[in-house]
Amino acid sequence: MIIVMRAGASKEQVETVINKVHSFGLRTHPIYGVTKTVIGIVGDDKTRIVEKMQSMPGVEDIIPILQPYKFAGREAHPENTVIELGGVKIGGDSVVMMAGPCAVESEAQLLDTARYVKEKGASILRGGAYKPRTSPYSFQGLGEEALKYLAKARNETGLLVITEVTDPRNVELVCRYADILQVGARNMANFVLLTEVGKSGHPVMLKRGPSSTVKDLLLAAEYVIIEGNRDIILCERGITTFETYTRNTLDLSAVPVIKNLSHLPVIVDPAHATGRTSLVEPMALAAIAAGADGVMVEVHPDPDTALCDGPQALTFGEFDSLMTKVRSIASIVGRSI
Numbered sequence: 001m002i003i004v005m006r007a008g009a010s011k012e013q014v015e016t017v018i019n020k021v022h023s024f025g026l027r028t029h030p031i032y033g034v035t036k037t038v039i040g041i042v043g044d045d046k047t048r049i050v051e052k053m054q055s056m057p058g059v060e061d062i063i064p065i066l067q068p069y070k071f072a073g074r075e076a077h078p079e080n081t082v083i084e085l086g087g088v089k090i091g092g093d094s095v096v097m098m099a100g101p102c103a104v105e106s107e108a109q110l111l112d113t114a115r116y117v118k119e120k121g122a123s124i125l126r127g128g129a130y131k132p133r134t135s136p137y138s139f140q141g142l143g144e145e146a147l148k149y150l151a152k153a154r155n156e157t158g159l160l161v162i163t164e165v166t167d168p169r170n171v172e173l174v175c176r177y178a179d180i181l182q183v184g185a186r187n188m189a190n191f192v193l194l195t196e197v198g199k200s201g202h203p204v205m206l207k208r209g210p211s212s213t214v215k216d217l218l219l220a221a222e223y224v225i226i227e228g229n230r231d232i233i234l235c236e237r238g239i240t241t242f243e244t245y246t247r248n249t250l251d252l253s254a255v256p257v258i259k260n261l262s263h264l265p266v267i268v269d270p271a272h273a274t275g276r277t278s279l280v281e282p283m284a285l286a287a288i289a290a291g292a293d294g295v296m297v298e299v300h301p302d303p304d305t306a307l308c309d310g311p312q313a314l315t316f317g318e319f320d321s322l323m324t325k326v327r328s329i330a331s332i333v334g335r336s337i
């Protein structure tokens, strides 16, 4: 349910209503809008008690939320969420480019890539420190050493850093180095991890699981939100279908679908979706045309020698050419970079 406070309701009236809800043993999620405050309530079983609050001073209306994702959905939060971080706005008028290697392999590999993508207009540096690999014998990432290189690259270039956290026990450690925590596709339904990243207060990018529906993704976001963390970015990165030519099938329609159902920013990852460098550019451009708030791509100084995901990485030159086209498509759909 949500309690809609009247425009101009005082801070005291809002606090009194919140305290009353808490006295019923329910949790609240206040959303402070420009004109009105809306108080979300978790735990619908006490609906009838909450309804009695209709006559409290400052209360305009009490409305049930029908969407299953109570706080990730637009019903409780009609305006777009814009995450502002170090001068970068995610979900605003600009399209955000996230770029960097699949895995951090060395200080030089990361710094060279960071400098290049920054120069060409990326605002967020990606790089895996903990790699979720299908085989336990594949390169697993450099761990904290990689996190240190990422922090160094941020300090030098001013890029924000996003990196994946795979284990709830590492959330605190990764938060020390990264600006945005990534929850990978394989962990989208790891509810312990979702709760931990929710508690961390760090912005989170949640990638859609390969076998998950849009509803599953939004419910996963709900796990993060109910811990009090609303800075969530959703990422479409392809789903499993019977098609084998591509690594996954990019569900581009998920972009307008999610934008319609949810207020959260949506990013598309055409690299993990297709697994092929040649498909990254066309799918990145299509994603922006479809309304994505940004794109994440993998860039490597020498994709042939990459320790992870070389076949889907862009060279520096390919990233440069992508950025030129991204600017054109973004301007056609009324967005900047």
Ligand code: PEP
Binding pocket: 102, 128, 132, 164, 183, 184, 185, 186, 207, 237, 269, 272
């Ligand atoms: C990644 O972005 O590094 C990654 C492993 O992607 P995904 O979780 O989408 O497979």
Ligand code: MN
Binding pocket: 102, 103, 272, 298, 308, 309
């Ligand atoms: Mn990768």
